[in-house]
Amino acid sequence: MSDETYTLKDHDLEPNTIYYWWVRTENACGHGSWSIVRFFRSACPIPLAPPRLRSPGDQQTGVELKPEFIWEPVDGAMKYTIEISTDEKFEYLVKKTTVDTLYYVLLQDLLPGTEYHWHVRAENECGASKEWSATWSFTTTPKGILSAPELLYPENGILINELNPEFYWKPVPGAANYRIQISKSPDFGTYEEHVTEKNYWKCTEEKEGKCAPLDPDTRYFWRVRAEDEDGTILGEWSSGHFNTCPTLSPPSFGSPPDKTDVKLNPILSWEPVDGATKYTVQVSRDSYFLSIDITRISNINELPLTDLEKNKTYYWRVRAERGTCIGEWSATWSFRIVDEVVGSGGETTTPAHSDSKTEPTEPPFQDEIPVFQILGFIADILIIGFLLMILVKVLKK
Structure with missing residues (x-):
């Protein structure tokens, strides 16, 4: 170039960065020596805008003693400085700190019933902005006042x-x-x-x-x-x-009697309970009711059953309900489904729909104990033994 000045036109410098430069002369015979090295720092970006405060609100009262200070982000800001003071001129600072978040939480309690002032300014790689946010004030909750629990x-x-x-x-x-x-x-x-x-x-x-x-x-x-x-x-x-809720007594059973043989499609019935508006009935082949075959709701004190299996023993129980109020379960009764039921005079009755095909039947109803019930008893004994061992060890200590 032949001019004595040069302007950067096609290159953008990084903001707030130091650059070095020198110059030398040239003619038809060659070039001279380089000048002394000089340097300069590029300018900072457009000045940062002041943050807008959010919480605690201006003139807010009843603020807790460890409030969370929140403000809105500023374009180009890398961090923020917050000042908290008991005077509007910020001559007596309670706290001054710089954070890289949009909030700050005090670690120590402020004084109760005291007015505080706070403001925030943004910072970037060029340093802190000269312009603070608006100053907001708040008053902490007075000593002796705790809010009512919800x-x-x-x-x-x-x-x-x-x-x-x-x-x-x-x-x-x-x-x-x-x-x-x-x-x-x-x-x-x-x-x-x-x-x-x-x-x-x-x-x-x-x-x-x-x-x-x-x-x-x-x-x-x-x-x-x-x-x-x-x-x-x-x-x-x-x-x-x-x-x-009012007391809803466990229902007393009516029919069929406990541990009896019945034909298919029996009707379960029980004594009505004072105050009850409905009943929940559970039927299971498990006397512990760990698995439920039937759960039905009845508005009266009886319930017809269908689709039961022949030669199977079923256990049933019922409880009274009224709206959201639920009573205790009744005692557990049982019955067995059979083809023929022996009457009181020794005669037998056969369901009209039975055909020539017969299925193996269980012996007359007995007080048998199912295998799973025996296993339950064994598990209970093992648990009791384990607890006794722990108790002995504790007493020895």
Whole structure:
């Protein structure tokens, strides 16, 4: 080139980068020596915009003592610096730190009932932006105030079947313990009270001492509040109520009698239960009901059965229900399907649909013990023996 200046036109320099350069002269006879080496640094990109703050909100009150500070990203930013102060001029900083995320969480508690100010600025390879975000302020929750827990179970107004339910609620920030009260009176004139570190509680005599299952068919009121470790800072109560199911007695059997032979398609019947609106019947060839052949719901106190196998013994049981309320299972009765049933006078009856083909039949109904039942007894004995061995080892220690 013949000019005394040169402008880079077709090459983009990397931002914030040091470059070195020199020059030498040339003519028809050759070229001269290189000049002294000089260097320069390329400019930084367009200045970074200030971040937009998100949380805690400006002028927000009741902020927890370890809040999470959140802001929106800035194009080109590599990291962010946050300042937290008790004064608007940021002369008395509580915290100043630089992070590469869009949030920051304090590791130590702020002072309760105190106003704080905070702002953020972006940084890139050229350094920190000169422009801070807007300054937002917030006030931490006052000492002595803990929010009321949100009750989870039993849900308000629900009808529950269990008489020893587990009570659940959402944890409260800053709480060390929870006090739960259960009463039959809406004003909690008398109540049962317990304290727990967890956000749930269930009556366990070994741990709680005095506590008893709930009464059936009863409305209960319950409330929970959060407390600090010393019990000097008490939160607000949150209250709810629920009802327990009425007692549904196990049904008494009617027909067929226990351990009898019956023809195909028998009709099971039982005594009605006061308060029941429906019944669930289970039929199985397993006296433990580990596998169920039939499960049916009946709105009356009887149930016809079909498609049963000949020469097989079946066990059955029934329970009463009312809405979501479920009673205990009845005792287990059994019957056997046969071709002929011996009557009270010694005569036999044969189903009208029987043909000339006969199948091998079991002997008259006996108090036989199935193989799987024997195996169950053996398993129980082995488990008891194993537990006794552990107990002996513990006592020897």
